[in-house]
Amino acid sequence: MQLEPYISDLLYRYECVTVPEFGSFLTRRVSATIHETTNAFYPPKKVVSFNEQIKENDGLLARYIADVEKIPYEEACHKISKRVKYLKSYLVQGETIAFENIGSVSLNNEGNMLFEPSYNFNYLTDAFGLSQFTSSKVTRETHKETVQAIEKVIPIAITHNRRQSRGYLKYAAIGIIALSIGGFAASNYYVNQIETHNQLAQEEANTQLESRIQEATFVINNPLPAVTLNVKKQSGNYHIIAGAFRLEENSDKKVNQLKDLGYAARNIGSNKYGLHQVVYSSYENRLEALQALREVKKTHNKDAWLLVQAPKD
Helix, strand or coil, X not given: CCCHHHHHHHHCCCCEEEECCXXXXXXXXXXXXXXXXXXXXXXXXXXXXXXXXXXXXCCHHHHHHHHHHCCCHHHHHHHXXXXXXXXXXXXXXXXXXXXXXXXXXXXXXXXXXXXXXXXXXXXXXXXXXXXXXXXXXXXXXXXXXXXXXXXXXXXCCCCCCHHHHHHHHHHHHHHHHHHHHHHHHHHHHHHHHHHHHHHHHHHHHHHHHHHHHHHHHHCCCCCCCCCCCCCCCCCCCEEEEEEEECCHHHHHHHHHHHHHCCCCCEEEEECCCCCEEEEEEEECCHHHHHHHHHHHHHHCCCCCEEEECCCCC
Protein backbone atom coordinates (compact mmCIF):
# COMPACT_ATOMS: atom_id res chain seq x y z
CA MET A 1 0.00 0.00 0.00
CA GLN A 2 1.31 3.43 -0.94
CA LEU A 3 1.27 5.91 1.94
CA GLU A 4 2.13 9.04 -0.08
CA PRO A 5 -1.42 9.98 -1.19
CA TYR A 6 -2.76 9.81 2.37
CA ILE A 7 0.20 11.74 3.82
CA SER A 8 -0.19 14.43 1.16
CA ASP A 9 -3.89 14.85 1.89
CA LEU A 10 -3.20 15.29 5.60
CA LEU A 11 -0.32 17.75 5.07
CA TYR A 12 -2.83 20.24 3.65
CA ARG A 13 -4.71 20.28 6.97
CA TYR A 14 -2.21 19.36 9.67
CA GLU A 15 1.27 20.50 10.66
CA CYS A 16 2.42 17.03 11.74
CA VAL A 17 1.65 13.69 10.09
CA THR A 18 3.23 10.74 11.88
CA VAL A 19 4.02 7.41 10.21
CA PRO A 20 4.17 4.96 13.15
CA GLU A 21 7.63 3.42 13.77
CA PHE A 22 9.07 5.49 10.91
CA GLY A 23 8.93 9.23 11.66
CA SER A 24 6.90 12.40 11.22
CA PHE A 25 6.51 14.82 8.33
CA LEU A 26 6.28 18.38 9.64
CA THR A 27 5.17 21.57 7.89
CA ARG A 28 6.16 25.16 8.63
CA ARG A 29 4.64 28.24 6.99
CA VAL A 30 7.06 30.51 5.11
CA SER A 31 6.18 34.00 3.85
CA ALA A 32 6.55 35.12 0.24
CA THR A 33 10.19 35.71 -0.77
CA ILE A 34 12.18 37.41 -3.54
CA HIS A 35 15.45 36.03 -4.88
CA GLU A 36 17.97 38.88 -5.00
CA THR A 37 19.92 37.53 -7.95
CA THR A 38 17.23 36.15 -10.26
CA ASN A 39 14.46 38.62 -9.19
CA ALA A 40 12.13 35.63 -8.84
CA PHE A 41 9.04 36.03 -6.65
CA TYR A 42 7.98 32.97 -4.64
CA PRO A 43 4.49 32.80 -3.06
CA PRO A 44 3.99 31.86 0.60
CA LYS A 45 4.14 28.14 1.19
CA LYS A 46 4.48 25.28 3.66
CA VAL A 47 8.01 23.91 3.96
CA VAL A 48 8.07 20.16 4.67
CA SER A 49 10.65 18.63 7.03
CA PHE A 50 11.12 15.22 8.64
CA ASN A 51 11.81 14.12 12.21
CA GLU A 52 12.59 10.45 12.81
CA GLN A 53 12.38 10.92 16.60
CA ILE A 54 8.58 11.44 16.48
CA LYS A 55 7.33 7.98 15.57
CA GLU A 56 4.69 7.12 18.18
CA ASN A 57 1.32 6.34 16.63
CA ASP A 58 -1.11 9.23 17.20
CA GLY A 59 -3.85 7.52 15.18
CA LEU A 60 -4.23 10.33 12.62
CA LEU A 61 -2.88 8.50 9.57
CA ALA A 62 -4.50 5.16 10.46
CA ARG A 63 -7.93 6.71 11.05
CA TYR A 64 -7.74 8.59 7.76
CA ILE A 65 -6.79 5.46 5.79
CA ALA A 66 -9.54 3.47 7.52
CA ASP A 67 -12.10 6.14 6.64
CA VAL A 68 -11.03 6.43 2.99
CA GLU A 69 -10.72 2.70 2.30
CA LYS A 70 -13.73 1.77 4.46
CA ILE A 71 -11.75 -0.73 6.52
CA PRO A 72 -11.37 -1.27 10.29
CA TYR A 73 -8.85 0.84 12.18
CA GLU A 74 -6.81 -2.22 13.20
CA GLU A 75 -6.51 -3.32 9.57
CA ALA A 76 -5.27 0.16 8.59
CA CYS A 77 -2.62 -0.01 11.35
CA HIS A 78 -1.51 -3.42 10.08
CA LYS A 79 -1.13 -2.12 6.52
CA ILE A 80 0.94 0.84 7.72
CA SER A 81 3.22 -1.43 9.77
CA LYS A 82 3.74 -3.73 6.80
CA ARG A 83 4.64 -0.80 4.55
CA VAL A 84 7.08 0.66 7.12
CA LYS A 85 8.97 -2.64 7.35
CA TYR A 86 9.27 -2.65 3.57
CA LEU A 87 10.60 0.94 3.52
CA LYS A 88 13.13 0.29 6.26
CA SER A 89 14.50 -2.74 4.45
CA TYR A 90 15.16 -0.58 1.39
CA LEU A 91 16.87 2.09 3.50
CA VAL A 92 19.20 -0.47 5.08
CA GLN A 93 20.26 -1.58 1.61
CA GLY A 94 21.35 2.00 0.87
CA GLU A 95 18.38 2.90 -1.31
CA THR A 96 16.73 6.32 -1.38
CA ILE A 97 12.97 6.30 -0.84
CA ALA A 98 11.05 8.92 -2.78
CA PHE A 99 7.72 10.08 -1.39
CA GLU A 100 5.90 11.67 -4.33
CA ASN A 101 5.24 15.43 -3.89
CA ILE A 102 6.74 15.25 -0.38
CA GLY A 103 10.47 14.50 -0.56
CA SER A 104 13.06 11.71 -0.40
CA VAL A 105 14.51 9.84 2.59
CA SER A 106 17.88 8.09 2.82
CA LEU A 107 20.37 6.95 5.50
CA ASN A 108 23.72 8.62 6.20
CA ASN A 109 26.90 6.90 7.36
CA GLU A 110 25.75 7.03 11.00
CA GLY A 111 22.46 5.35 10.16
CA ASN A 112 20.36 8.49 10.64
CA MET A 113 17.64 9.47 8.18
CA LEU A 114 18.28 12.34 5.80
CA PHE A 115 15.32 14.11 4.25
CA GLU A 116 15.32 16.21 1.08
CA PRO A 117 11.99 18.03 0.61
CA SER A 118 10.24 18.41 -2.73
CA TYR A 119 10.10 22.06 -3.85
CA ASN A 120 7.59 21.69 -6.69
CA PHE A 121 4.53 21.30 -4.48
CA ASN A 122 2.84 23.73 -2.08
CA TYR A 123 0.64 22.47 0.77
CA LEU A 124 -0.48 25.96 1.82
CA THR A 125 -4.14 26.25 0.83
CA ASP A 126 -4.06 30.06 1.21
CA ALA A 127 -1.60 30.22 -1.70
CA PHE A 128 -3.74 28.13 -4.05
CA GLY A 129 -3.40 29.40 -7.63
CA LEU A 130 -0.25 31.43 -6.92
CA SER A 131 2.87 30.49 -8.82
CA GLN A 132 6.47 31.63 -9.11
CA PHE A 133 7.26 34.45 -11.54
CA THR A 134 10.29 36.54 -12.47
CA SER A 135 10.26 40.32 -12.83
CA SER A 136 12.75 42.51 -14.64
CA LYS A 137 15.11 44.49 -12.45
CA VAL A 138 13.92 48.00 -11.56
CA THR A 139 16.59 50.71 -11.92
CA ARG A 140 15.77 54.09 -10.47
CA GLU A 141 19.18 55.87 -10.79
CA THR A 142 20.02 55.36 -14.46
CA HIS A 143 21.20 58.95 -15.03
CA LYS A 144 22.99 59.45 -11.73
CA GLU A 145 26.55 59.00 -13.13
CA THR A 146 25.80 61.29 -16.10
CA VAL A 147 24.55 64.07 -13.83
CA GLN A 148 27.58 63.78 -11.58
CA ALA A 149 29.91 64.09 -14.57
CA ILE A 150 28.08 67.23 -15.79
CA GLU A 151 28.28 68.83 -12.35
CA LYS A 152 32.05 68.31 -12.30
CA VAL A 153 32.45 70.14 -15.61
CA ILE A 154 29.83 72.88 -15.13
CA PRO A 155 29.25 73.73 -11.48
CA ILE A 156 25.71 74.78 -10.76
CA ALA A 157 25.51 77.71 -8.35
CA ILE A 158 22.26 79.03 -6.92
CA THR A 159 22.32 82.44 -5.25
CA HIS A 160 19.51 84.12 -3.39
CA ASN A 161 18.77 87.84 -2.97
CA ARG A 162 16.94 87.92 0.33
CA ARG A 163 15.56 91.42 -0.17
CA GLN A 164 14.20 90.64 -3.65
CA SER A 165 12.86 87.31 -2.47
CA ARG A 166 11.00 88.96 0.38
CA GLY A 167 9.51 91.48 -2.05
CA TYR A 168 8.37 88.73 -4.38
CA LEU A 169 6.87 86.82 -1.49
CA LYS A 170 4.99 89.91 -0.30
CA TYR A 171 3.47 90.58 -3.72
CA ALA A 172 2.66 86.90 -4.15
CA ALA A 173 0.83 86.82 -0.80
CA ILE A 174 -1.18 89.93 -1.71
CA GLY A 175 -2.09 88.39 -5.05
CA ILE A 176 -3.25 85.15 -3.43
CA ILE A 177 -5.44 87.01 -0.94
CA ALA A 178 -6.99 89.09 -3.72
CA LEU A 179 -7.71 86.03 -5.82
CA SER A 180 -9.27 84.29 -2.83
CA ILE A 181 -11.56 87.24 -2.04
CA GLY A 182 -12.55 87.61 -5.69
CA GLY A 183 -13.20 83.91 -6.06
CA PHE A 184 -15.34 83.85 -2.92
CA ALA A 185 -17.41 86.79 -4.12
CA ALA A 186 -17.84 85.27 -7.57
CA SER A 187 -18.86 81.97 -6.02
CA ASN A 188 -21.51 83.64 -3.85
CA TYR A 189 -22.84 85.58 -6.84
CA TYR A 190 -23.04 82.37 -8.90
CA VAL A 191 -24.89 80.52 -6.15
CA ASN A 192 -27.36 83.39 -5.71
CA GLN A 193 -28.02 83.44 -9.45
CA ILE A 194 -28.73 79.70 -9.44
CA GLU A 195 -31.15 80.00 -6.51
CA THR A 196 -32.97 82.91 -8.20
CA HIS A 197 -33.25 80.94 -11.46
CA ASN A 198 -34.57 77.85 -9.68
CA GLN A 199 -37.16 79.90 -7.80
CA LEU A 200 -38.42 81.61 -10.98
CA ALA A 201 -38.51 78.30 -12.84
CA GLN A 202 -40.46 76.68 -10.01
CA GLU A 203 -43.01 79.52 -9.93
CA GLU A 204 -43.47 79.32 -13.71
CA ALA A 205 -43.90 75.53 -13.54
CA ASN A 206 -46.50 75.86 -10.78
CA THR A 207 -48.41 78.45 -12.81
CA GLN A 208 -48.45 76.21 -15.91
CA LEU A 209 -49.48 73.21 -13.84
CA GLU A 210 -52.39 75.07 -12.24
CA SER A 211 -53.64 76.31 -15.62
CA ARG A 212 -53.46 72.81 -17.08
CA ILE A 213 -55.31 71.32 -14.10
CA GLN A 214 -58.06 73.94 -14.46
CA GLU A 215 -58.28 73.24 -18.19
CA ALA A 216 -58.42 69.49 -17.65
CA THR A 217 -61.06 69.91 -14.95
CA PHE A 218 -63.39 72.44 -16.45
CA VAL A 219 -62.76 72.41 -20.24
CA ILE A 220 -63.93 69.08 -21.69
CA ASN A 221 -64.33 69.43 -25.43
CA ASN A 222 -64.83 65.79 -26.34
CA PRO A 223 -66.23 63.82 -23.41
CA LEU A 224 -65.86 60.04 -23.73
CA PRO A 225 -68.85 57.72 -23.31
CA ALA A 226 -69.10 55.86 -20.03
CA VAL A 227 -68.10 52.17 -20.05
CA THR A 228 -69.69 49.65 -17.72
CA LEU A 229 -67.82 46.43 -16.93
CA ASN A 230 -69.59 43.45 -15.45
CA VAL A 231 -67.17 41.52 -13.26
CA LYS A 232 -68.45 38.28 -11.81
CA LYS A 233 -67.46 38.00 -8.18
CA GLN A 234 -66.35 34.60 -6.98
CA SER A 235 -68.57 33.51 -4.11
CA GLY A 236 -70.24 30.44 -2.67
CA ASN A 237 -69.48 27.71 -0.17
CA TYR A 238 -68.82 24.94 -2.72
CA HIS A 239 -65.19 24.98 -3.88
CA ILE A 240 -63.48 22.69 -6.39
CA ILE A 241 -60.03 22.17 -4.88
CA ALA A 242 -57.06 22.07 -7.25
CA GLY A 243 -54.40 21.65 -4.56
CA ALA A 244 -53.02 22.75 -1.20
CA PHE A 245 -49.51 24.19 -0.82
CA ARG A 246 -47.17 24.76 2.09
CA LEU A 247 -45.69 27.92 0.49
CA GLU A 248 -47.99 30.74 -0.52
CA GLU A 249 -45.85 31.61 -3.54
CA ASN A 250 -46.47 28.11 -4.92
CA SER A 251 -50.22 28.55 -4.50
CA ASP A 252 -49.99 31.87 -6.40
CA LYS A 253 -48.17 30.12 -9.25
CA LYS A 254 -50.91 27.49 -9.39
CA VAL A 255 -53.62 30.16 -9.53
CA ASN A 256 -51.87 31.87 -12.47
CA GLN A 257 -51.50 28.54 -14.30
CA LEU A 258 -55.20 27.74 -13.93
CA LYS A 259 -56.23 31.24 -14.98
CA ASP A 260 -54.15 30.83 -18.14
CA LEU A 261 -56.21 27.69 -18.86
CA GLY A 262 -59.46 29.65 -18.50
CA TYR A 263 -60.49 28.69 -14.97
CA ALA A 264 -61.77 31.22 -12.43
CA ALA A 265 -59.06 30.13 -10.02
CA ARG A 266 -58.26 31.84 -6.75
CA ASN A 267 -56.68 31.28 -3.34
CA ILE A 268 -59.29 30.80 -0.58
CA GLY A 269 -56.86 30.92 2.34
CA SER A 270 -55.27 28.35 4.63
CA ASN A 271 -56.84 25.22 6.08
CA LYS A 272 -56.36 23.93 9.61
CA TYR A 273 -53.04 22.35 8.60
CA GLY A 274 -51.61 25.68 7.44
CA LEU A 275 -51.78 24.77 3.73
CA HIS A 276 -52.80 27.41 1.17
CA GLN A 277 -55.80 26.10 -0.83
CA VAL A 278 -56.29 26.85 -4.53
CA VAL A 279 -59.67 26.32 -6.19
CA TYR A 280 -60.71 25.98 -9.82
CA SER A 281 -63.88 27.93 -9.05
CA SER A 282 -66.49 28.44 -6.35
CA TYR A 283 -70.27 27.91 -6.56
CA GLU A 284 -73.34 28.78 -4.50
CA ASN A 285 -75.34 25.81 -5.85
CA ARG A 286 -74.30 22.25 -4.98
CA LEU A 287 -75.54 20.73 -8.24
CA GLU A 288 -73.60 23.25 -10.32
CA ALA A 289 -70.50 22.53 -8.26
CA LEU A 290 -70.83 18.75 -8.73
CA GLN A 291 -71.37 19.15 -12.47
CA ALA A 292 -68.25 21.37 -12.72
CA LEU A 293 -66.25 18.90 -10.60
CA ARG A 294 -67.09 16.03 -12.96
CA GLU A 295 -65.96 18.12 -15.89
CA VAL A 296 -62.65 19.02 -14.18
CA LYS A 297 -61.99 15.36 -13.26
CA LYS A 298 -62.70 14.32 -16.83
CA THR A 299 -60.65 16.96 -18.65
CA HIS A 300 -57.90 18.18 -16.34
CA ASN A 301 -57.36 16.70 -12.88
CA LYS A 302 -58.81 13.39 -11.67
CA ASP A 303 -57.65 14.20 -8.10
CA ALA A 304 -59.78 17.35 -7.80
CA TRP A 305 -62.36 17.27 -5.00
CA LEU A 306 -65.22 19.32 -3.63
CA LEU A 307 -64.84 21.34 -0.44
CA VAL A 308 -68.04 22.48 1.28
CA GLN A 309 -67.62 25.29 3.76
CA ALA A 310 -70.19 26.13 6.38
CA PRO A 311 -72.02 29.36 5.58
CA LYS A 312 -70.81 32.37 7.53
CA ASP A 313 -73.26 34.12 9.85
